[in-house]
Amino acid sequence: MSWTVSSIIKTMLPILTVLTCIEISTGLVLSSYESTLFQYPSLLILVPVTIGTAGSLGSTLSARLSTSFHLGLLDFNISNYHLTGNILSTIALSITIFPFIGALSWISASVVFVSVLNITDVVIISTLSGIFLSIFASIVALAATYSAYRLKLDPDDVAIPFVTNLCDFFGIIILLALASFII
Secondary structure (H helix, E strand, C coil), rough: CCHHHHHHHHHHHHHHHHHHHHHHHHHHHHHHHHHHHHHHHHHHHHHHHHHHHHHHHEEEEEEEHHHHHCCCCCCCCCCCCHHHHHHHHHHHHHHHHHHHHHHHHHHHHHHHHHCCCCCCHHHHHHHHHHHHHHHHHHHHHHHHHHHHHHHCCHHHHHHHHHHHHHHHHHHHHHHHHHHHHHC
């Protein structure tokens, strides 16, 4: 692949257009749940943290898969350690960090607001959304890296921004769906 301005624009402009639409959709989903989020401040606090953590999980996994691919260590086989090890470490990281995020969100809401939800509900919502999100991030990162490989694109240029934005969007969808189900 040549690194010219026209090739970069030809590759990235369609992707950035799609990603912009995804982020606009995220804002529309959030605005439709505005009253629920204001009613439960601990959920409102979870929103930016979930967006940030979701994007970080997805982009880190994509970067690790992309690096393994560039080094020739990654083949798309379930027995490949670089594939399964990175996916399992992403899921393990979410299992350990999201309960902590839920507890801190509840504490912050209790200090600043009158917290309506109990700590158990907030931690369960946060933990389950983290687990589902890490599984989603793993699937999307794998699909995006493999697709970039098949299309002869650089996974660093394509997969990482794509996965980050999709994880942001679906992180909010998962968080709000679980909150609606649990509350």
